[in-house]
Amino acid sequence: MEQKTTKDGETIAMRAPARCNPSRDEACERQAFRSVRCASRMRRQIAAVMRAALPAEGVAALFGWRCGSVLHVLHMLPLHNLRQSPDRFEVTPAAFAAALAGCPPTATFLGFAHSHPTGTVALSPTDRQALWPHCLHAIFAPVGNRWQAAFYWHDGEQFAVLPRSGPDARAAKVTATKSTACDQQDPEPHRDS
Numbered sequence: 001m002e003q004k005t006t007k008d009g010e011t012i013a014m015r016a017p018a019r020c021n022p023s024r025d026e027a028c029e030r031q032a033f034r035s036v037r038c039a040s041r042m043r044r045q046i047a048a049v050m051r052a053a054l055p056a057e058g059v060a061a062l063f064g065w066r067c068g069s070v071l072h073v074l075h076m077l078p079l080h081n082l083r084q085s086p087d088r089f090e091v092t093p094a095a096f097a098a099a100l101a102g103c104p105p106t107a108t109f110l111g112f113a114h115s116h117p118t119g120t121v122a123l124s125p126t127d128r129q130a131l132w133p134h135c136l137h138a139i140f141a142p143v144g145n146r147w148q149a150a151f152y153w154h155d156g157e158q159f160a161v162l163p164r165s166g167p168d169a170r171a172a173k174v175t176a177t178k179s180t181a182c183d184q185q186d187p188e189p190h191r192d193s
Contacts, residue, residue, distance in 0.1 A: 033066075035165035036136065036151040038073040047147035049078045050115035050140045056081055057089040058115045061099040062136060063107040070165060071136050071153075075104050076113060086117045088126065111136030113149075121150035123159055136162070 050058035059081050064074040077099045081089040100109060112135065116124065121139045123131075131137050133156035140149050151162040 032069070032155065032160070033071050033136075033153045033162060034069040036071045036073060036138075036162045037165055038138070038149075038151070042073055042076065043147075043149055046076055046113050046138065046149070047140055049076070050113070050117075050147065051142070052078075053081060053115065054117055054142075055086050056084045057086060057117060058113075058140070059089045059091060060113045061096070061103075062110045062113055062138065063103050064110050066108060066110070071110055071151075071162070073110060073136070073138070075107055077102050079112075087119075087124070089114050111138070113138035113140060115139070116141045121148050123152060128159065131159075133157075 046060055049060050052058065059079045060076045061079055062073050062076050065072040079091045079095050079099060082092060083090045103109060111132070114137075116139060119141055121141045123137075123139065127137070127139070131154055133154045135154055137152045137154060137159075138149055139152070140147050142148075151164065152159045153162050
């Protein structure tokens with residue numbers, strides 16, 4: 001059991017899903033994750049937040065599980081971008097703390113999603129300099145009437161592209177120059193073997 005302090009100062013016990021080991025979270029920060037699971041429904045919810053922020057960058061906190069070498073994005077909370085800029089975002093510490101307090105009890109903070117309203121899902125020079133290390137970073141960009149998404153893990157020194165895994169992942173390999181596109185199909189239920 002983990003403990004979490006709510007914004008009212010109350011301490012509550014948190015139970016992690018059976019297949020995850022919350023005591024490994026610190027080790028997970030430095031682990032090399034190989035893929036991300038983010039259902040198309042979740043990607044559509046994140047894209048809706050990014051669309052609502054236009055013409056500025058949208059931003060959201062991502063929550064889920066860290067299981068083995070796979071990050072599972074299960075929940076997100078929109079954050080207010082103070083900059084209201086199409087190429088920068090800034091979140092107050094209070095807004096970030098409120099998002100952490102709103103984290104579901106069986107999830108952990110994974111990282112952030114943000115948009116590139118006039119760009120691509122590739123990391124920008126600003127992203128490479130300013131994004132937090134040891135976090136998942138999902139970048140969304142509009143392409144016509146659809147949104148594309150790419151997922152990156154920042155290990156503190158460099159960024160690694162994380163391909164999507166699971167039943168709704170694209171079959172094509174993802175490389176540093178090619179990103180994953182959002183599809184509009186709901187995934188089949190996934191069962192770990």
